[in-house]
Amino acid sequence: MYRLISATPSPYARKVRIALLEKGIPFDLQTEVPWHADTATPAYNPLEKLPVLVMPDGTGIYESRFILEWLEVKHPTPRLLPDDPDGVLAARQIEVIADGVCDAVVLLFFERRREAPSEAWMARQRRKVEGGVRALAALAGEGFLVGDRFGLADIAAGTALGYLAVRFPEFDWAAEHPALAALHARLEARPSFAATRPVPQSITETVV
Ligand SMILES: N[C@@H](CCC(=O)N[C@@H](CS(=O)(=O)O)C(=O)NCC(=O)O)C(=O)O
Numbered sequence: 001m002y003r004l005i006s007a008t009p010s011p012y013a014r015k016v017r018i019a020l021l022e023k024g025i026p027f028d029l030q031t032e033v034p035w036h037a038d039t040a041t042p043a044y045n046p047l048e049k050l051p052v053l054v055m056p057d058g059t060g061i062y063e064s065r066f067i068l069e070w071l072e073v074k075h076p077t078p079r080l081l082p083d084d085p086d087g088v089l090a091a092r093q094i095e096v097i098a099d100g101v102c103d104a105v106v107l108l109f110f111e112r113r114r115e116a117p118s119e120a121w122m123a124r125q126r127r128k129v130e131g132g133v134r135a136l137a138a139l140a141g142e143g144f145l146v147g148d149r150f151g152l153a154d155i156a157a158g159t160a161l162g163y164l165a166v167r168f169p170e171f172d173w174a175a176e177h178p179a180l181a182a183l184h185a186r187l188e189a190r191p192s193f194a195a196t197r198p199v200p201q202s203i204t205e206t207v208v
Contacts, residue, residue, distance in 0.1 A: 002027040003054040005041060007034055008199040011102045011163035012064035013051035018155050019068055021192035023075050030054075035207045065095060068152060080151045091146045091153040094139065098156035101132035105167045110208045129168060133161075137177035145183070150190075158187035159198075166198045 004020065004027050006013035020027050034041050034050045044052040044060030052060040053067045061067055072081055081088045108125040111117045136157050139145055145153040161184045164171055174181035187193050 001056060003030055004028070005030045005032065005044070005050045005052040005054065005060075007032060007050055008201045009163070009166050010034075010050060011159040011198065012049075012099070014159045014162070014196045014198060015064050015155050016051045016053060016067050016071075017196045018159065018192040019071050019080060019152075021195060022080065022150075022155075023071065023078060025071070025075055027053075033201055033203060035203050036205045065099065068095075068155075072152075080155065082147045082149065082151065084147075087147050091151055094136065094145055094153035095156040097132050097135050098160035101129050101136075101160045102163055104128035104132070105163060109167050114208050126171075129164070129171065130173075133164075133171075133173045133177065133180070136160075137173075137180040140177070140180040140183045154183075154187055158184060158193060162188065162193070162198050166200055 002020070002025065004013065004016060006017065006029055008031060017029070030040065032039055032050070034048070039048070039050075041050050041052055041062075042048045044054065045062040047062065049062065051064055051067060052062045053070070054060045061070055068080070072079070081091055104125040108122055108129070111122050111125065136145075144150050145157060157180075161173070161180070164173060174184070188197075
């Protein structure tokens with residue numbers, strides 16, 4: 001059985017959790033705080049990050065985009081990528097935007113924990129979050145983000161938007177982007193999203 005090393009707020013781990021659930025792949029969930037000294041990630045990932053998908057033989061793969069690509073290759077049905085190459089590229093481009101929003105939120109979150117946070121640095125990260133959400137909003141319509149089928153693009157965008165509620169709640173993106181908010185509501189109604197709602201975690205060790 002696979003084991004996924006995850007964290008309750010992690011949007012990157014949530015992408016993998018949702019893909020595993022959508023593909024009906026059984027897995028054990030190992031939830032931890034990757035910022036604490038006792039994290040298991042260094043045993044599998046030289047970058048010391050989760051998610052890590054641990055194989056039955058104990059080896060691990062890491063980096064959410066790679067894990068999702070790996071799952072698409074090893075467990076191709078149901079397919080989470082479009083059938084056409086341009087659709088695949090569009091979905092991957094959306095994942096780049098969504099992950100970039102999450103990256104900026106992480107940097108903003110930890111900057112705020114510094115004794116003397118840099119206002120310039122935080123403003124820069126907020127700009128990236130707002131710009132990324134604007135780019136996603138420009139793609140949101142009545143259906144799913146790419147083609148007529150739920151897939152990777154929706155998983156990436158949905159997990160990024162869900163992460164904002166946990167780490168950047170003061171950004172009222174839904175008021176600015178009603179079509180994106182409606183898509184997000186549709187996605188959060190899916191069992192795979194409902195089962196993986198992000199929850200803040202208590203980080204009690206010094207990180208920055
Ligand atoms: N690009 C990576 C980012 C993963 C990442 O930043 N994970 C965080 C946890 S969380 O922010 O997703 O909750 C982590 O393990 N950070 C520990 C560290 O960076 O040392 C991915 O997509 O998997």
